[in-house]
Amino acid sequence: MKVLVVGSGGREHAMCWKVAQSPLVSELYAAPGNPGMAELAECVPWDGDVGQLAEWADREGIELTLVGPEAPLVEGIADAFLARGLKIFGPTQQAAMIEGSKAFAKGLMERLGIPTARHKTFSDVLDALSYLETVGAPIVVKDSGLAAGKGVTVATSLQQAKQAVANILSGAEQAEVVIEEFLSGPEVTVLAVTDGITIRPLLPSQDHKRLQDGDTGPMTGGMGAICPYPLASGLMTEILERVLKPLVDGLRAEGIVYKGVIYAGLMLTDEGPKVLEFNARFGDPECQAMLPLLETDLLELALAVVEDRLHEVKLEWHPWASACVVMAAPGYPDDPHKGLPLSLPLQPPEQVLYFQAGTRRGPQGLLTNGGRVLSVVGLGEDLKKALERAYTGVAAVKFEHALYRRDIGRKVVTNVG
Incomplete structure (x- = not known):
């Protein structure tokens, strides 16, 4: 076909x-x-x-x-x-609003009883700033619209929060800002596919959103991911029952049949998993880490979704671990340098995959053409081996001044080890 x-x-x-x-x-x-x-x-x-x-x-x-x-x-x-x-x-445009408007998603979660952070939405800058004075910091400020994964500020000071509000509400007409409580705990991504009735969770993963080691620096679209993330026993069932099913069933009850991928970004708090955000597609870079572990034919899976027969599909997975390290252009995320030369090894290292992103073909070879340039994926029998292979793959790339984190997956390897 x-x-x-x-x-x-x-x-x-x-x-x-x-x-x-x-x-x-x-x-x-x-x-x-x-x-x-x-x-x-x-x-x-x-x-x-x-x-x-x-x-x-x-x-x-x-x-x-x-x-x-x-x-x-x-x-x-x-x-x-x-x-x-x-x-x-x-998903359709109406269904994709779970990502297109954080204000819409928050209202939906309230109606459906899906656990999430306490929040308020504002379109008036003075109202938002006044609210910040009452709640203080730390606080999370989010652009309600699409921002390529970079519209979130985890503000540790009131001044930082106010600046984030001003940046969002002065940036465009009809802009909205969502201000929500600061949650603490490990972050995990749970992706699922659905045909609007049946839901099939995929392997859990963990994105690394900050630019620099130690989860410092500005927010990015994602600097790396590991898969599978070791969820505690019973937690995936809880996420399915308290998050994914209420979302799909609730949307259908409101006349919206959701077909495609659901991305649930979750914080594993002391009170249980809480939704940080919903997205309407595969995560990037979670997708690069997860798909090499999927044994099931992706095309057959997608067809089952669009043809309303997902209940017929049993997902099969390779018993491996995967680690993705993103190599970004200098200047990312604010002003990435374009046109820089880079070259990939003619023979990739063992169990290493290279997925290109911000690249273009020049007369002499590959050039940078965006912020996140490459996803380097390592596969192994466990996460430690997968990470070793991913960083071996990074070292084999000729890309001067590339930005990448050197601590992808370190917390999980330390805790598991």
Whole structure:
């Protein structure tokens, strides 16, 4: 069958890599893709217009589309494809509001009794600043809209919180800010696929959002991930029953059938798991760490979702561990340097995968073309070995002044060891 993967990042490269292994695929396309994806698929120029892409897919006879990034989902790419009778793995615009508006997601969690941080939403800067005076710091300030994973400020001082509020509410018309209590505990990502009725949780993982070692520095889109994260016994069942099922069932009761991937970003507090955020797609870089462990055919899984037969699918996993280290361009996240040369080893080290993100092809080879440039994934019989291989893979890349964390997975390895 003819398959299209939408996106151009490391997540989408990993999706292409996994889809290309399916015997069901006859032709694979990527829009707009990147140089790494071009080795697996035919890249299609695309400027982000969802209607235009739906028209192209209809004309070319694309039989299934998988969407990676959040922006086209929030803009209604699934609706545009479904209107033409095209199969697409990803939620509708209405369902994607769980990510498109944090204010919407918070209101939904309140209605459905899903555990989350106490919060308030503001559109007026003076009201928000006045509220900050009453609650003090530490406090968390979030841009309600899409911010590529960088719209969150964990403010340790009142001044930092006020600056974050001012930055968000003065940045765009109809902006909203969500101010919520500071929670403490380990963070974990639980991804699940659903056809609107059946829910299949995937392996839990842990993202590392801060730029620098020790969870310091600015928030980023994610600097690395480990998978699986060792959840305590019974915790996945609790997350399924208290978070995922209420979300899917509650949306359906409100007339919204959610089909695709649910991303639950959770804090494991002393009071139990609480939702930090919902996203409407695979996480990046969690996807790069998780997909190499998935033994089940990703294309068969996506088809089962869009055809309302997920109950027929039993997920199979390789009994390994995975670690992903992101290599970013100098200047990331504020002003990443583009056009810097980099080269990958002709023969990757053992059990190492390279997923490209912010790259482009120049006359002499690969060049940086964005903030997060590469996801380097190591696989092993345990997390310690997976991390060793990931960092061996990092060392084999020629990329001067690359930014990357040297402590991915360290807390888990220390606690387990």
